[in-house]
Amino acid sequence: xxxxxxxxxxxxxxxxxxxxxxxxxxxxxGGKLNKESCLQAYKNDYSARLSSALxxxxxxxxxxxxxxDFFKLTHAYILENPSNHYDLGEFGNDLPTFLKDHELSxxxxxxxxxxxxxxxxxxxxxPSISQEQLAKLSDPAEVSFKFTPLSFLxxxxxxxxxxxxxxxxxxxxxxxxxxxxEENFFMYNTTGTVQVLFLSDFQKDLLTSLLKGQSLSKAxxxxxxxxxxxxxxxxxxxxxNKLIIDFK
Amino acid sequence: xxxxxxxxxxxxMVGVGLRTxxxxxxxxxxxxxxxxxxxxxxxHLGSSGRPYKILEHIRKDYPLTFHGVSLNIAHHSGLNFDYxxxxxxxxxxxxxxxxxxxxxxxxxxxxxxxxxxxxxYNQESLDFLCDRVDQVQNYLGRTFVLENLSxxxxxxxxxxxxxxxxxxxxLRSGCQILLDVNNIYVNSVNxxxxxxxxxxxxxxxxxxxxxxxxxTDMGDFLFDTHSKPVYPEVWxxxxxxxxxxxxxxxxxxxxxxxxxxxxxxxxxxxxKEIIKEIHFES
Numbered sequence: 313x314x315x316x317x318x319x320x321x322x323x324x325x326x327x328x329x330x331x332x333x334x335x336x337x338x339x340x341x342g343g344k345l346n347k348e349s350c351l352q353a354y355k356n357d358y359s360a361r362l363s364s365a366l367x368x369x370x371x372x373x374x375x376x377x378x379x380x381d382f383f384k385l386t387h388a389y390i391l392e393n394p395s396n397h398y399d400l401g402e403f404g405n406d407l408p409t410f411l412k413d414h415e416l417s418x419x420x421x422x423x424x425x426x427x428x429x430x431x432x433x434x435x436x437x438x439p440s441i442s443q444e445q446l447a448k449l450s451d452p453a454e455v456s457f458k459f460t461p462l463s464f465l466x467x468x469x470x471x472x473x474x475x476x477x478x479x480x481x482x483x484x485x486x487x488x489x490x491x492x493x494e495e496n497f498f499m500y501n502t503t504g505t506v507q508v509l510f511l512s513d514f515q516k517d518l519l520t521s522l523l524k525g526q527s528l529s530k531a532x533x534x535x536x537x538x539x540x541x542x543x544x545x546x547x548x549x550x551x552x553n554k555l556i557i558d559f560k
Numbered sequence: 561x562x563x564x565x566x567x568x569x570x571x572x573m574v575g576v577g578l579r580t581x582x583x584x585x586x587x588x589x590x591x592x593x594x595x596x597x598x599x600x601x602x603x604h605l606g607s608s609g610r611p612y613k614i615l616e617h618i619r620k621d622y623p624l625t626f627h628g629v630s631l632n633i634a635h636h637s638g639l640n641f642d643y644x645x646x647x648x649x650x651x652x653x654x655x656x657x658x659x660x661x662x663x664x665x666x667x668x669x670x671x672x673x674x675x676x677x678x679x680x681y682n683q684e685s686l687d688f689l690c691d692r693v694d695q696v697q698n699y700l701g702r703t704f705v706l707e708n709l710s711x712x713x714x715x716x717x718x719x720x721x722x723x724x725x726x727x728x729x730x731l732r733s734g735c736q737i738l739l740d741v742n743n744i745y746v747n748s749v750n751x752x753x754x755x756x757x758x759x760x761x762x763x764x765x766x767x768x769x770x771x772x773x774x775x776t777d778m779g780d781f782l783f784d785t786h787s788k789p790v791y792p793e794v795w796x797x798x799x800x801x802x803x804x805x806x807x808x809x810x811x812x813x814x815x816x817x818x819x820x821x822x823x824x825x826x827x828x829x830x831x832k833e834i835i836k837e838i839h840f841e842s
Contacts, residue, residue, distance in 0.1 A: 343781025
C-alpha cells in the first residue's frame with residue numbers, strides 16, 4: 313500500500329465502525345497493544361479530543377446537562393459532524409442547529425451565545441468616535457449610526473445570560489433560583505474585555521432598528537411604549553461604552 | 561512593540577510552554593527564572609484579543625518560539641496554504657527564535673483527527689516530505705523545524721529507522737529537528753529500540769530545540785500525555801541530548817493537568833541545573 317492508501321484506510325478505521333483490513337495488515341503495534349486495541353486507542357482519542365473541545369467551547373451546555381447527557385450529546389454530534397478545521401476552537405459551530413429540537417428549548421440559543429462570546433473575546437476592539445464628535449452633530453436624531461462589529465444583541469424568552477453566567481459552577485440552587493423571565497442584552501468588547509448591557513423591551517426594539525442603520529427619529533417612529541429616560545439611558549450607555557464607531 | 565534582543569543567545573536557554581492557565585499570572589509581569597516562552601501557534605491564530613495581547617506582553621521581556629500542531633505536512637493531499645498564510649502573519653511580528661510543527665499527518669482536509677499520526681519511514685515518504693519541507697521553507701522564508709512524534713505503532717512499509725529518516729530529511733531538505741526527548745523515550749519503550757542510539761544518530765547541527773515532558777504509563781503502553789513532571793529516565797536522556805546540542809534551547813511542555821506556574825518553572829530549573837553540570841562544571 314502506498315501513503316495515500318494507508319492514510320485513507322487509517323482515517324476510515326478511526327471514523328467508521330469497522331477497522332479496515334489493509335491498515336491492520338500494515339500495522340506493527342507498540343507496547344503490549346494488538347492491532348485492534350491500537351486502532352481503538354486512536355479512535356477513542358479522536359472522540360475524546362473532540363468531546364473535550366466541545367466541553368471547552370460550550371461549557372454552559374455541559375454545566376446544564378451534566379456529564380452523562382453532555383457526553384451523549386457530544387457523541388451524537390461528532391458522529392454527524394466530523395471536524396474539518398485545524399482549529400478545535402471552531403469545532404461545534406453547527407451545535408446551535410443540532411440543538412434546535414432539544415427538549416430544553418434554550419440550549420440552542422445558549423450554544424449560539426457561546427459562539428458569539430468567543431468571537432467577541434478573540435476580536436480586537438474597533439476605535440469609537442469621540443463624545444466631542446457626537447456633541448457636534450447638528451441634528452443627531454436624523455443621523456444613522458454604525459456600531460462596533462464586536463457586539464451581539466440577544467433577545468430571549470429565557471434568562472440566557474444569567475444561565476450562561478452559571479457555567480462551570482456546580483450550583484443547582486443558583487440554577488433553580490434564576491428568575492425565569494425573558495431577557496434582552498447587548499454583549500460587546502470595546503476595551504479588550506467582554507461586557508454586557510441589559511435592555512428593556514423598548515430599548516431592545518430601538519437598538520434593533522439602530523443596528524439596521526435607521527436614524528433615531530425613524531427608529532423611534534417604529535418603536536412603541538418607550539419613555540424618554542429609556543432612550544437617554546440607552547444612548548448614554550452606547551456613547552459611554554464606546555459602541556458607536558461611525559455615523560452618516 | 562519593543563522587542564528584547566533575539567541574540568544567538570539561544571545557547572543553553574530553558575523555556576516553558578505558554579498556556580492559558582498562566583495568562584493571568586504572566587499578565588502581571590512577574591519575575592521568572594525562565595529564558596523564553598513557547599506559544600502553541602493554534603492558540604493564537606485568528607485572535608486579536610487576549611490570546612494575541614499576551615504574546616505582545618510576553619515578547620517585551622522574553623524571546624518566543626512558536627510550535628504548531630496543524631501543518632499536516634505528511635498527508636498526501638498537499639499543504640494548506642491558507643493555514644500557512646495565517647501562521648506567517650501571526651509569527652512574523654514576534655521575530656521568533658524557532659517556528660516548528662510535527663513530522664506527522666493529522667487527517668484529511670475533510671476529516672481532521674486532531675492527532676499526530678505516524679507514516680511509513682521509507683523512500684516514498686522521504687522524497688515526498690523533502691518536497692513539502694521545501695515548499696514550507698520557501699513560503700515562510702526561513703528554516704522550518706520539525707518535531708519527532710510519539711507513535712503507538714509503526715508500518716510494515718517502513719524501511720528506515722525513525723532516526724535515520726529524520727537525519728536524511730534534515731540533511732536533504734535543510735529543515736531542522738525539534739528533538740522531543742520524551743517522545744524518543746516513549747517510542748523506545750513502546751517500539752523496543754535503544755533511545756541513546758536514536759539521539760546519537762541525529763547530527764548535532766540539525767537539532768534546533770529540545771522538548772521535555774511527562775508521559776503516562778497506561779499499562780499496555782506509554783502514552784505521551786504531557787500531564788506530569790519529566791521522568792528520571794527522560795532526564796537521563798536529556799543529559800545526552802543537551803551535551804550533544806548545547807546550542808539548542810530546551811523547552812518544558814505541560815498540556816494537561818497544568819500545575820501552577822511555579823511548578824512548571826521548577827521543571828525548567830531542573831533542566832538548567834543539568835546544563836550547569838554538563839557545560840560549566842565538567
